[in-house]
Amino acid sequence: MIHPLRLRFGAALLVALTGLLSACSKGPDGPTTQVQLSQAIREAIQERRAPKTDPVRATRAMLLELGNPHIEIVVENLDFLGYLALVLTRSDDQPGTITQWNGGDGTALILRNGMLIASRGLGGNLLSADVPARGQQPGPGRGGQRSYQIRSGDNIAQRLTFACSLQDLGPARLEIVERSYNTRHLQEYCETGSLQNDPQGRIQGETHVIINDYWVDSRGGEVWQSRQWAGPEIGYLRIRNLTN
Amino acid sequence: MTRSISLSFRTLLGSAAVLMFAASATLAWGPEITQRVENPQPGSPEAAPRFKPLPPPSLNFYGSAGLIDMPSSEMLPDGQYATSYSWFGGQSRYNVTFQALPWLSASFRYNGIRNLNLYGYSTYYDRGFDVRARLWREGKYRPEVTMGLQDFAGTGVYAAEYFVATKRFQTPALSHHSGPGQLKVTLGLGWGRLGSSGAIGNIGGQRPSFVGGSTGGNLSYDQWFRGDFAPFGGIEWQPNERWSLKAEYSSDAYVTETQDSNVFERRSSLNFGAEYQYSDRTRFGAYYLYGSEFGFNVQFQLNPSQPMTPLAIPAGPPVVPRSQWAKTEAHWGQGWSQSQPQKIQLRDQVAEALKREGLILEAIDLQGTRAEVRYRNSRYRSTAQASGRVARVMANTLPASVETFHITPLSRGVGLSTLKLRRSDLEALEFDPEAADALLAVAAVGDASEMPATALHSAELYPAFSYNFAPYTAPSYFDPDRPFRIDFGVDLKASYAPAPGWIIAGTLRQRLAGNVAGGRASASALPPVRTDASRYAQYGTTLQNLYVAHNWKQGRNLYGRATAGIFETMFGGVSAEMLWKPVNSRLALGVEGNYVIQRDYDQRFSFLDYKTFTGHASAYYELNNNYILQLDAGRYLAGDYGATMSLDRVFNNGWSVGAFFTRTNVSAEDFGEGSFDKGFRFSIPLDWVLGKPSQNSFGLTVRPTQRDGGQRVHVPGRLYGGIRASHRDSLRDQRARFWE
Numbered sequence: 001m002i003h004p005l006r007l008r009f010g011a012a013l014l015v016a017l018t019g020l021l022s023a024c025s026k027g028p029d030g031p032t033t034q035v036q037l038s039q040a041i042r043e044a045i046q047e048r049r050a051p052k053t054d055p056v057r058a059t060r061a062m063l064l065e066l067g068n069p070h071i072e073i074v075v076e077n078l079d080f081l082g083y084l085a086l087v088l089t090r091s092d093d094q095p096g097t098i099t100q101w102n103g104g105d106g107t108a109l110i111l112r113n114g115m116l117i118a119s120r121g122l123g124g125n126l127l128s129a130d131v132p133a134r135g136q137q138p139g140p141g142r143g144g145q146r147s148y149q150i151r152s153g154d155n156i157a158q159r160l161t162f163a164c165s166l167q168d169l170g171p172a173r174l175e176i177v178e179r180s181y182n183t184r185h186l187q188e189y190c191e192t193g194s195l196q197n198d199p200q201g202r203i204q205g206e207t208h209v210i211i212n213d214y215w216v217d218s219r220g221g222e223v224w225q226s227r228q229w230a231g232p233e234i235g236y237l238r239i240r241n242l243t244n
Numbered sequence: 245m246t247r248s249i250s251l252s253f254r255t256l257l258g259s260a261a262v263l264m265f266a267a268s269a270t271l272a273w274g275p276e277i278t279q280r281v282e283n284p285q286p287g288s289p290e291a292a293p294r295f296k297p298l299p300p301p302s303l304n305f306y307g308s309a310g311l312i313d314m315p316s317s318e319m320l321p322d323g324q325y326a327t328s329y330s331w332f333g334g335q336s337r338y339n340v341t342f343q344a345l346p347w348l349s350a351s352f353r354y355n356g357i358r359n360l361n362l363y364g365y366s367t368y369y370d371r372g373f374d375v376r377a378r379l380w381r382e383g384k385y386r387p388e389v390t391m392g393l394q395d396f397a398g399t400g401v402y403a404a405e406y407f408v409a410t411k412r413f414q415t416p417a418l419s420h421h422s423g424p425g426q427l428k429v430t431l432g433l434g435w436g437r438l439g440s441s442g443a444i445g446n447i448g449g450q451r452p453s454f455v456g457g458s459t460g461g462n463l464s465y466d467q468w469f470r471g472d473f474a475p476f477g478g479i480e481w482q483p484n485e486r487w488s489l490k491a492e493y494s495s496d497a498y499v500t501e502t503q504d505s506n507v508f509e510r511r512s513s514l515n516f517g518a519e520y521q522y523s524d525r526t527r528f529g530a531y532y533l534y535g536s537e538f539g540f541n542v543q544f545q546l547n548p549s550q551p552m553t554p555l556a557i558p559a560g561p562p563v564v565p566r567s568q569w570a571k572t573e574a575h576w577g578q579g580w581s582q583s584q585p586q587k588i589q590l591r592d593q594v595a596e597a598l599k600r601e602g603l604i605l606e607a608i609d610l611q612g613t614r615a616e617v618r619y620r621n622s623r624y625r626s627t628a629q630a631s632g633r634v635a636r637v638m639a640n641t642l643p644a645s646v647e648t649f650h651i652t653p654l655s656r657g658v659g660l661s662t663l664k665l666r667r668s669d670l671e672a673l674e675f676d677p678e679a680a681d682a683l684l685a686v687a688a689v690g691d692a693s694e695m696p697a698t699a700l701h702s703a704e705l706y707p708a709f710s711y712n713f714a715p716y717t718a719p720s721y722f723d724p725d726r727p728f729r730i731d732f733g734v735d736l737k738a739s740y741a742p743a744p745g746w747i748i749a750g751t752l753r754q755r756l757a758g759n760v761a762g763g764r765a766s767a768s769a770l771p772p773v774r775t776d777a778s779r780y781a782q783y784g785t786t787l788q789n790l791y792v793a794h795n796w797k798q799g800r801n802l803y804g805r806a807t808a809g810i811f812e813t814m815f816g817g818v819s820a821e822m823l824w825k826p827v828n829s830r831l832a833l834g835v836e837g838n839y840v841i842q843r844d845y846d847q848r849f850s851f852l853d854y855k856t857f858t859g860h861a862s863a864y865y866e867l868n869n870n871y872i873l874q875l876d877a878g879r880y881l882a883g884d885y886g887a888t889m890s891l892d893r894v895f896n897n898g899w900s901v902g903a904f905f906t907r908t909n910v911s912a913e914d915f916g917e918g919s920f921d922k923g924f925r926f927s928i929p930l931d932w933v934l935g936k937p938s939q940n941s942f943g944l945t946v947r948p949t950q951r952d953g954g955q956r957v958h959v960p961g962r963l964y965g966g967i968r969a970s971h972r973d974s975l976r977d978q979r980a981r982f983w984e
Contacts, residue, residue, distance in 0.1 A: 027710025028604055029739055030622030033930055033940035034714030040934050077289065088562045098675050106558020110675060117675055118983075123554025123935060124295075125984055130677035147677065149980075152295050154323075154549040155626065155896035157680050157980040160293055189286070192293060211287035232295045233554050236287075 055081045058242060060178040069243040071101050072177075073109065075122075077235035083242075084109060095141075096133030109239070114138050114214065114223030116230055116237065124233020125151050132164070132188075138223045139186050139214040140166050146190055150231040160231075162190035162210065174215055174224055176240050181224045183215040274522040279485040282423045296550065297321055299521050302480070302488060302529070303543045305330040306394065306402070307339020307351050308376060311478040311492040312515040312531050312539075314438075316430040317390035317410040319378050322346045323893070325546045325901060325926065332531065332539025333508030334358035335501070340924075342901050344893065345869070347378040350903070352924055352946070353395070354722065355402070360505050369724050370401050371948035379407075387411035387431075394437070397463050401500065404439070405469050406476075408432030415481065422484045431477040434495050435469050441497035441513060443472035462912070462919050478515075490517045494534070511535030524550075548899035553935030555897075557624075557984060560601060560632070563639045565671040570644035578612035578645045591700045593641050601633040602937070606654050606744065609699040615642055616650035618659060618695065625898050625931055625939050627653055627970040628978035631663050635982075639670050652692050653970045656795040656961070657745030658803060659692025660970035661827045680979045689972040691800055691827050706744065712737040716753065720760045720777065721946065731758030731781065735788070749960070750790035750810075755783075769914040770952040771854055773814070773881040777950070779845045780813055786847035788813060793961055801826045803963050812958040813847055815840040815881070823963040828972045830866040832964060835859070840881070840957050856883055858957055864964055866973055870894050872902075874964075881955045884908035888921075888954065896977050898929030898941060906954030914953070921954030923947035 023038035025031040031039070063070060069086040084101035087108075091097055096113040108120035115131040127149040134141020143166040149157045169185040192208040215225040226239045278298055284290035301318040304310030307328045309318035320326060324343040329336065334357065341351040351374040360368040372395035382388035387409040395402035408430060415425040432438075436451065451471025452464075478492025492515050501507035512535030519529035519541075529541040570576060580586045587610050594617065595605040602623030609616040617638060621630040634651045649670070651663040669686045676682045713736050720729040733756040739749035763778035791809030798804050803823045810816035817840035825832035837859035844850040860878030867873055870893055877887040886908025894900040905922035912919035927943030968974060 023712075023714035025710070025712040025714075027739070028620065028622065028705075028708050028741075029710035029712070030939065032712045032714055032737065033938075033942050034716065034735070035712050036930055036934070036936075036938050036940055038714065040936070088564060090565060090568060092672055092675055094675070094677070100562050102559060106556075108559035108562075112675065117677075118679075120559030120984060121556055123551075123556045127980055127983060128675065128677055128679040149678065149680065150295075151980050151984065152549060153547075153551045153554070153897060154899075155978055155981055158295065208293040209286040209291045210293075229292055232293055235289045235292070 058083060058177055060244075063177065063242050064244055067244075069241075071109070072240045072242055074238040075234060076238065082107060094133065095135055096131075097136060109237075111223075111239075113141075114216070114226060114241075115140060115212075116228045116239075119230055119234060122230075122234050124231055126231045126234070127151050127157050132166070138221060139216040139226075140164075140188050140212070142166060143188070146188070148231060150233075160192065162192055164188045164190040171218065172215055176224060177242055181215075182218040183224055184218055186214045186216055188212040188214075273520075274526075275524075277485055277521055277524050280423055282417075296524070297547070299485065299524055299527070300324060300326075300545050300547075302490075302519055302527060303328045303339070303341070303541065303545075305332070305337060305539070305541060306374065307337070307341045307353060308349065308374060308392070311430060311480060311490050312517050312529075313494050313496060313533065314430070314432065314476045314478055314492050315376070315390075315392055315394075315406060315408055316428065316480070317378065317388040317408045317432075318428075319343060319347060319349060319376075319388075319390070320545070321547055323548045323895065323899075325548065326543065327545075328541060328543040330539065330541040332533050333501075333537035335507065341374075342924075342926075344901075349376045350374065351376075352948075353402070354727065354948075356727065357401075357501060357507055359507055360501065362500070362505055365724060367724075368401075369722065369727060371722065372400075372402055373397050382410070382412065393468065396468070400464050400467070402437060403464060403467060404434055404436035404496075406432050406434040406438050415483070418483050425481065425483040427482075428480040429477075430479070430492075431475065433473055434476055435471060435473050436467065438476060438495050439471060439473040440499055441474060441495050443474040443495075446472050486521045488519045488521075490519065490529075490531075491515070498534070508534070509536045517541075548895045548897065548901075548932070551897065551932045551935065553933065555931055555935050555937070557629070557937050560636045560984075561597075561640055563636055563670055563674050566644045566667075567671075575644045578643075580643050581610060581612040581645075587700060590642065591702070594637060595702055597637040597641055598634065601637065603630060603633060604705070605702050606657075606705065607695060607699045607701045609650075609696045610642075610646070611698075612645055614648040614650070615646045616652060616662070616696070616699070618652045618654050618699070620654050622939060624937050624981075625929060626896075626978045626981040627660075628975050629981035629984060631975070632982040632984065635665055635670055639667055650693075654744075655966050655970070656747065656793075657743075658795050658797050659695070660967055661972070661975075662690050662692050663975065664688040664690065674983065679983050683982060684976060684979045689827055689975055692797070706741060708741040710739045710741075718758070718760065719944075720763055720781075722949065723764050725764065726759070726762070729758070729760045729763060731755050731760045733757070733784075745795050746792070747794075747961075748792045751788035753786045753788050755786075768916065768952045770882040770884070770910060771856075773842065773854070773952050774950055774955045775952050776814075776845070780847065783846050786813070787849070788847070789960060791816075791960065795961070795963075798822065803967060805961060805963055807959055807961065810843065811840070811960060814843055815957045816843055816851065817841050817957075819957070819959045821959075821963055823967065825864075825964070825967050825971065830973065832864040832968070834862040834864070834964065836862070836959075836962075838957050838959065856881060860888075860956070862964075864968075866968070870896065870977070872968075876956075880906070880908055880953070881957060882910070882952045884910045884953050886910075886954060888956075892925075897932055898927075899932065900925075900927045900941075900943070902926075908954045910953040916949070916951050918949040918951060921947065921951065 023035045025035045082103050084103045087102045088100040100110045102108045106121040110118040113133045117129045119126045130147045132140045132142045143164050146164050147161045152158045167187045172185045174181045190210045210229040213227045214223050224241050230237050278296045281290040301309040305313050310316040320343040326341040328339045337355040339353045343349045353372045357368045374394045376392040379389045389409045392406050394404040410430045413427045415427050417424050448470040474495035476495035480490045482488040494513050498510050502510045515533045517531030521527050527543040531539040533539050591608050598605050604620040607618045624630045631651045638649050647667050649665045652659045673682045716735045718731045733754050736752045741747050760781040766772045766775035768775045793807040796804045805821045807819045819838040821836040823834040842852040842854040858881050860876040862876045865873045872892050874890045888906040890904035892902025903924040925945040927941040930938040930940045
């Protein structure tokens with residue numbers, strides 16, 4: 001037999017759980033810890049319940065109808081596919097042309113001559129990067145030093161510096177969403193030169209390697225496809241340029 | 245004396261080893277753990293740099309890095325927050341260890357010894373603190389050496405001191421797939437408990453012994469490194485990342501447990517165990533101890549710089565340089581600044597754009613070439629991040645002639661600091677290779693100025709009403725009859741802001757279930773200002789607080805607060821505080837005075853007879869490595885005079901871990917158990933757990949014993965914390981967030 005006290009305790013627990021799921025707030029003060037926690041739990045439940053849908057694959061007809069340029073990104077670590085639209089083209093004191101691409105979910109990637117220089121809206125963002133841009137030439141223009149500033153868990157920028165060599169791996173023919181391009185495959189092979197700012201000395205003594213690949217239009221102008229490293233948290237991104 | 249290993253144990257060890265290797269070769273039980281990959285493919289994520297550390301050193305039964313019952317010299321990664329629970333032979337230990345500095349760690353322990361039948365308890369519960377300091381690091385031939393003081397200030401049931409050395413060696417890989425293993429060899433010399441078995445010498449003769457049931461709590465330095473000393477040691481072999489085998493020789497005779505009482509039988513000095521790294525944070529161990537007992541250890545380690553979910557915040561609008569859109573002379577004119585309707589239109593545009601970033605515009609002052617935005621932030625923890633969003637909004641909304649941006653965060657209607665930026669810097673540096681450092685170099689942080697008379701206030705912000713309805717939990721600890729008690733129910737919190745700087749707020753609580761009401765009754769030589777907690781826990785529907793507060797700025801660097809009403813469950817009254825905190829200073833000074841009346845136990849609107857004045861003068865200083873030192877001196881709730889010292893490490897991401905103690909003119913006898921008030925506290929930010937922006941945290945203040953001496957009243961809205969977060973040092977530490 002269930003003890004009546006235990007029954008009452010169980011009922012109260014049930015009420016409390018219901019309370020947790022019905023927690024709510026309103027007004028400029030913002031939600032309290034418990035309200036935010038219960039919102040997060042509700043969202044997690046909804047996410048689990050939601051039917052799994054395959055992401056929509058872009059077709060050339062869709063891209064032509066949208067008009068403005070898009071890129072397709074795949075986050076390899078998460079097996080995540082998304083489409084980002086061009087929101088800004090500009091230049092600054094550094095060489096190269098900057099393009100910012102935003103997704104509907106708050107994700108943004110910023111490229112300089114097609115090379116990744118920042119990410120936004122992802123965990124462990126690439127804050128900024130020094131890339132080997134040369135004039136308006138797409139992709140890397142030289143080997144040598146490269147550096148990344150990556151936000152780590154305690155809200156600090158961790159600097160990672162690499163020594164890179166640039167290789168031309170020859171011509172390659174690409175097909176991207178019903179269009180084919182003649183490209184050259186450029187590869188940056190980068191090794192860690194120095195790792196600063198590592199509070200626990202835990203990467204010391206290890207050499208690390210990253211490889212960035214770019215497929216650059218043979219006649220210049222665009223990087224049609226690339227696979228680039230975006231930091232320890234995000235990992236490698238595969239980017240395809242869907243510009244019409 | 246060592247006896248041979250019994251047959252059953254040999255079988256056990258044998259089968260454990262077989263099981264272990266079968267398991268390590270085929271299945272890995274649990275989530276993936278971070279590990280070193282041998283010869284990774286270039287271009288794979290494994291070959292790239294990682295920030296996630298390898299699993300930390302394992303913990304011993306006392307919650308410090310170590311073997312089984314014995315410590316090793318290892319230190320945990322800096323900032324590590326390790327909790328563990330170990331059990332053997334009716335003895336349980338809950339441990340919390342904080343790696344305060346790379347070479348210094350501190351632990352708190354709550355332990356229970358079943359069937360001790362001494363000092364008037366059948367199960368003896370005790371609390372203790374440890375501290376460990378690394379004397380030198382491991383070298384090529386030299387071992388790492390650490391000095392430890394165990395249970396150095398409690399009633400001293402576990403008191404011991406030791407020097408311990410550990411050297412690590414690489415062992416060959418077991419298979420082609422796995423990397424090399426690791427062998428750690430540990431040797432130490434212990435005093436006190438760790439010198440009680442197999443002693444080889446003596447320093448200073450008889451060690452002063454601890455008196456069970458005394459008030460304890462004071463540093464027992466007259467005992468340290470005195471009396472017999474004995475060697476201890478052992479090995480830990482990690483064939484791969486998941487498993488480890490441990491064997492040790494213990495120098496702890498367990499005199500109290502096995503000779504004075506009969507908790508378990510100690511038949512051997514040798515202990516053995518196997519441990520499994522379940523995930524990066526969790527580790528389990530099973531052991532056979534002292535030739536007679538089985539035991540287990542569950543370890544859970546967190547590191548503030550390794551968030552559970554990395555914080556992801558939707559991108560803000562990009563800064564569009566004026567060169568792209570302000571191409572004609574007309575764009576650069578200042579005529580708009582003479583037109584009130586145009587300024588009002590701009591104000592509404594800025595307010596609308598800020599709202600999309602989760603911020604509230606309080607006021608805007610628009611001049612021809614200069615603009616100031618005063619805003620409220622209830623979304624982002626980091627003021628630097630909020631300022632970055634405001635700067636983006638200003639750059640994309642204001643006319644081209646505005647070149648100087650002043651960005652002022654407000655809290656409770658009071659301006660906390662002003663960040664001064666040039667718009668051209670903002671346009672030039674957004675995609676700079678060193679964007680965060682470059683912007684910091686050209687930005688200035690100053691005292692928040694008076695609101696100019698020409699400022700336009702946001703319409704319809706006041707009066708403002710907010711509410712929150714959510715469940716709560718209220719735990720209570722360390723009652724010898726039942727060490728953990730908890731109440732839960734729902735809270736309704738509401739606030740009303742009639743004008744900037746004014747707030748009326750209250751919290752109504754309905755308990756649904758719990759057992760805190762059954763706690764121990766008070767027995768105190770002092771006025772029962774805190775020990776009557778169980779009498780306060782008898783009621784279901786209570787008013788937690790109800791007060792009116794006013795915040796203002798008294799002038800340059802000087803902030804004020806006045807609060808009246810019901811402050812907390814036990815006290816209400818009037819309170820006033822002044823804080824001096826220059827924007828660019830590490831030092832802050834404050835004074836606070838409160839006249840309080842103790843509330844009736846039912847926590848409605850009636851009061852008891854006890855009235856008192858309590859108040860303090862405080863000094864706050866920001867040390868390096870994110871440490872904040874606070875000193876308070878004054879009169880406490882029970883009418884005692886004294887001072888409190890607290891030291892907290894506040895991480896950039898909002899994690900905080902700290903400790904405090906208070907000495908007052910109350911004698912140890914009058915104070916009771918523990919001799920004086922002390923404890924530790926921690927706070928874990930919600931955004932660190934969820935990966936979404938939040939200003940909330942959850943945490944706990946743990947006192948080994950809650951007594952009445954050295955207690956302060958909890959007044960809502962104390963000034964220092966919120967003001968510091970918007971000042972220069974904090975903005976500098978958070979600069980990485982500005983552009984995110």
